[in-house]
Amino acid sequence: MVNDASMGRRERKKTATRTAILEAATALFLERGFDAVTVREIADKADVTPKTVFAHFPRKEALVFSTEGEQRDRLVAAVRGRAPGTTVSEALKVHYLAEIALLRTEPMNRIMALTEDSPSLVEYAERMWLRHENALVDVLTEEFGLDEPSMEIRFYARFALQIPLMARQADPEPAMETGFRLLDEGWARYDPTRRRRARAGRSTRPPE
Amino acid sequence: MVNDASMGRRERKKTATRTAILEAATALFLERGFDAVTVREIADKADVTPKTVFAHFPRKEALVFSTEGEQRDRLVAAVRGRAPGTTVSEALKVHYLAEIALLRTEPMNRIMALTEDSPSLVEYAERMWLRHENALVDVLTEEFGLDEPSMEIRFYARFALQIPLMARQADPEPAMETGFRLLDEGWARYDPTRRRRARAGRSTRPPE
DNA sequence: CACTCTTACTATACCGGGTTTACTTTTATT
DNA sequence: AATAAAAGTAAACCCGGTATAGTAAGAGTG
Numbered sequence: 001m002v003n004d005a006s007m008g009r010r011e012r013k014k015t016a017t018r019t020a021i022l023e024a025a026t027a028l029f030l031e032r033g034f035d036a037v038t039v040r041e042i043a044d045k046a047d048v049t050p051k052t053v054f055a056h057f058p059r060k061e062a063l064v065f066s067t068e069g070e071q072r073d074r075l076v077a078a079v080r081g082r083a084p085g086t087t088v089s090e091a092l093k094v095h096y097l098a099e100i101a102l103l104r105t106e107p108m109n110r111i112m113a114l115t116e117d118s119p120s121l122v123e124y125a126e127r128m129w130l131r132h133e134n135a136l137v138d139v140l141t142e143e144f145g146l147d148e149p150s151m152e153i154r155f156y157a158r159f160a161l162q163i164p165l166m167a168r169q170a171d172p173e174p175a176m177e178t179g180f181r182l183l184d185e186g187w188a189r190y191d192p193t194r195r196r197r198a199r200a201g202r203s204t205r206p207p208e
Numbered sequence: 209m210v211n212d213a214s215m216g217r218r219e220r221k222k223t224a225t226r227t228a229i230l231e232a233a234t235a236l237f238l239e240r241g242f243d244a245v246t247v248r249e250i251a252d253k254a255d256v257t258p259k260t261v262f263a264h265f266p267r268k269e270a271l272v273f274s275t276e277g278e279q280r281d282r283l284v285a286a287v288r289g290r291a292p293g294t295t296v297s298e299a300l301k302v303h304y305l306a307e308i309a310l311l312r313t314e315p316m317n318r319i320m321a322l323t324e325d326s327p328s329l330v331e332y333a334e335r336m337w338l339r340h341e342n343a344l345v346d347v348l349t350e351e352f353g354l355d356e357p358s359m360e361i362r363f364y365a366r367f368a369l370q371i372p373l374m375a376r377q378a379d380p381e382p383a384m385e386t387g388f389r390l391l392d393e394g395w396a397r398y399d400p401t402r403r404r405r406a407r408a409g410r411s412t413r414p415p416e
Numbered sequence: 417c418a419c420t421c422t423t424a425c426t427a428t429a430c431c432g433g434g435t436t437t438a439c440t441t442t443t444a445t446t
Numbered sequence: 447a448a449t450a451a452a453a454g455t456a457a458a459c460c461c462g463g464t465a466t467a468g469t470a471a472g473a474g475t476g
Contacts, residue, residue, distance in 0.1 A: 087396075087401065088399065089399075143401065145400075151378070151382070151383055151386040152386060152398045155370075155371075155390045158370050159367050159390075162363075162366050162370065166366060179359075182360055182364065183363075183395050184394050184395045184399075186390075186391070186392050186393040186397075187297065187360075187394075188392045190358075190360045191295060191296065191297075192352050193295065193296065193351065193352065
């Protein structure tokens, strides 16, 4: 989105309103926390009607996560533009760690701190993230030269998107490592109760 | 929960109220659909205050899915009571198919039909289902003789619970098959772009 | 330039889920 | 018989989100 030049007064005013709302919201959220601020207050501070707020953002939560599109684009780019000879999983792992690092920089950091103690915000963030599933499925389908997404790709995408959610709750790097190892190599290697598999000659204890 | 004998008048009245609310809600939902019925109407029909409704059920959606506990118990039982020599994945697959079959019996069937066209209800059902993750982690930890859940178990539980959600959107049986195969055997077998893996001597083409 | 069409926005009332407060009734307890 | 705890009532209230009807300004057209 070009910022101002050649955009028509109308559109310029629109993005100005949007920015005003966003800034008012951010200021109030940082000051008092997400739940303690009402949409009416935000509208007042931005000098617009509550209706206008919802014309620009579908839900209150969207005022915090206004960069969903860019996040999705980065994800797709990470897969499509991965180094030659790199697997998708490796590319995703690197990308996830980079995203986590990004969230730790200012001013994202302070905004993320808000998220922690508002359940509705946590939930919204997760659902937003998982909405990238289709985009991931599409880029994988394309990368693998298929016309239609296979069931394997669908499952892979769904599982792979769960990994960073899981990793946030623990030490990210080793957790991510484990998640991708499981996803890439399969559960049968870890399951201590499994019978001998179709393929013979494998040890029963997990390696390492 | 014992139904009436030796429960004290108090508790008996309480469960009676709960039942009345539930029956009123179910009747109205089936008649007009989830979204078209307000909590006030349900309360009126059950001859209680709206407050009382929320004293028994945390959210409106919980009036439709009032059997969360039993669902979780069945899941745990399916893992714990699996036939000897059966892997967890096999047990889960069988259990999932049985649950789907269960949902197709009356009167669950009609209630489930409601769910389809109310987004909030679909979302609630999924989140409810995924809340069983901890229970699944716990039973796996116990079954594998561990004191603390391993990271692999956590990931397995999370992935495994995604499978039936995914399978509902397609033809359940083959989708489920694919999901568990991926989970058990790993993505590396399916990824057409992968390099040779770290561990040497493994063939690059999928066995079978 | 006058004309119309579209669109961002206003004002205001409204809806419905969910909570709060203060109070009453009923059951269990000592 | 006295008392404490639980369950429920009644009514106002909060807040996110929507609906309606209308205004005003920007943009394109003859």
